[in-house]
Amino acid sequence: MSLVQCTLCPHACRMRDYERGRCRVRVNQEGKLYTLVYGKPCAVHVDPIEKKPMFHMYPGSGSFSIATAGCCLSCKYCQNWQISQAYPEETRNVDLAPEEVVAQAMSERCRSIAYTYSDPIIFYEYTYDTAVLAHQKGLANILVTCGFINTEPLKEIAPYIDGANVDLKGFSEEFYESVTGGRLGPVLDTLVAMKDSGILVEITNLIVPTLNDEPTMIRQMCRWIAQHMGRQTPLHFSRFYPQYQLQNLPPTPLHTLQSAREIAMDEGLHYVYIGNIDDVQAQQTYCESCGRVIVGRSGYRVTQYNLKGDACRFCNTKIHGLWYD
Amino acid sequence: MRYSTSPKIGYIAVIYTCMIVGLLAVHLLYDITGAFFSVQTSPDFYDRAQWERRFQDALQKGLIPREARWYQTLER
Numbered sequence: 001m002s003l004v005q006c007t008l009c010p011h012a013c014r015m016r017d018y019e020r021g022r023c024r025v026r027v028n029q030e031g032k033l034y035t036l037v038y039g040k041p042c043a044v045h046v047d048p049i050e051k052k053p054m055f056h057m058y059p060g061s062g063s064f065s066i067a068t069a070g071c072c073l074s075c076k077y078c079q080n081w082q083i084s085q086a087y088p089e090e091t092r093n094v095d096l097a098p099e100e101v102v103a104q105a106m107s108e109r110c111r112s113i114a115y116t117y118s119d120p121i122i123f124y125e126y127t128y129d130t131a132v133l134a135h136q137k138g139l140a141n142i143l144v145t146c147g148f149i150n151t152e153p154l155k156e157i158a159p160y161i162d163g164a165n166v167d168l169k170g171f172s173e174e175f176y177e178s179v180t181g182g183r184l185g186p187v188l189d190t191l192v193a194m195k196d197s198g199i200l201v202e203i204t205n206l207i208v209p210t211l212n213d214e215p216t217m218i219r220q221m222c223r224w225i226a227q228h229m230g231r232q233t234p235l236h237f238s239r240f241y242p243q244y245q246l247q248n249l250p251p252t253p254l255h256t257l258q259s260a261r262e263i264a265m266d267e268g269l270h271y272v273y274i275g276n277i278d279d280v281q282a283q284q285t286y287c288e289s290c291g292r293v294i295v296g297r298s299g300y301r302v303t304q305y306n307l308k309g310d311a312c313r314f315c316n317t318k319i320h321g322l323w324y325d
Numbered sequence: 326m327r328y329s330t331s332p333k334i335g336y337i338a339v340i341y342t343c344m345i346v347g348l349l350a351v352h353l354l355y356d357i358t359g360a361f362f363s364v365q366t367s368p369d370f371y372d373r374a375q376w377e378r379r380f381q382d383a384l385q386k387g388l389i390p391r392e393a394r395w396y397q398t399l400e401r
Binding site (some may be wrong): 001002003004006008009014016017018019020026027029030031032033035036037039040079087088089091093095124125126150152153154162 | 353371373376377378379382383385386387388389390391392393394395397398399400401
């Protein structure tokens with residue numbers, strides 16, 4: 001009987017022979033840990049980068065998006081639960097080696113590859129190898145993640161990651177434990193480590209009625225972001241729709257999202273957006289200095305682009321992000 | 326005034342009662358089996374045969390194990 005401990009994420013799963021971690025995709029085979037999803041994505045799409053959402057990174061570009069089955073968390077409202085809460089043998093997978101991912105991304109004229117939908121942490125090895133090759137070919141890499149990863153693995157992959165949208169699901173340990181099966185502390189560590197590594201970080205907070213919509217909690221979260229990540233960190237409040245195990249709750253009221261945005265701006269955050277709704281005003285990027293629209297959006301379409309290099313075309317203020325030359 | 330109870334009402338009551346009891350039974354059964362089929366990492370629930378079957382199933386479905394980074398072997 002062998003026993004292996006995974007050190008990739010803070011769950012630190014201990015697995016006996018053939019047992020799997022909580023992610024469902026890492027298995028102990030007689031003393032060695034194996035991933036079952038390398039080169040076997042179950043979702044492959046070309047998405048607008050705005051869908052990730054990454055609003056401060058090459059607006060209007062395509063992002064070649066891949067995911068495998070499994071996840072390190074088990075959010076009760078997961079929007080992709082059919083793949084994230086599945087074993088890889090239960091999903092329909094395709095063979096796509098890292099070289100093929102990069103080649104397809106280039107043939108689709110994508111500017112980046114996004115590791116998304118479920119969580120790239122659990123397909124770490126696949127992400128790592130693909131990201132290295134992508135960089136060699138001049139493609140950017142984006143992690144769309146819950147951020148539940150240990151610092152050492154994150155530091156190893158960070159040099160190959162250009163942008164990340166981290167889902168900060170709430171701002172209390174109680175919420176994390178009861179609704180997501182994770183912990184808040186490690187996610188905050190990840191956010192800081194990513195910023196320190198030079199990764200462009202955008203944060204998404206999905207507001208679930210009655211569970212994480214307390215104005216006090218939202219204010220604390222925004223204050224933490226301003227203090228530890230910087231006021232220029234883009235923050236996306238996202239609307240909840242009844243999903244998976246939380247079908248008893250209503251969609252987030254619009255006024256809750258608008259109020260959250262006001263709180264964030266009141267705490268000094270410059271770039272605050274509302275997603276999953278049709279609100280053009282809350283999806284534009286405004287210059288933090290002159291207040292004019294520098295990136296206009298309608299849905300996932302870019303309607304205006306008023307940057308010159310990395311600065312506002314009107315007042316020349318430098319805007320946080322990765323922009324076109 | 327004379328009231329009469331149609332036998333139909335009795336049948337309907339019985340049918341509805343059976344349906345509710347049936348639904349409760351199915352729900353209970355789902356909960357019990359769900360506990361067995363959920364992800365198990367606790368040694369108390371370790372069932373090597375079940376995990377080995379799952380592993381074989383994964384191989385049959387074309388998944389190819391590849392050694393992972395970031396782990397430590399505690400016992401061999």
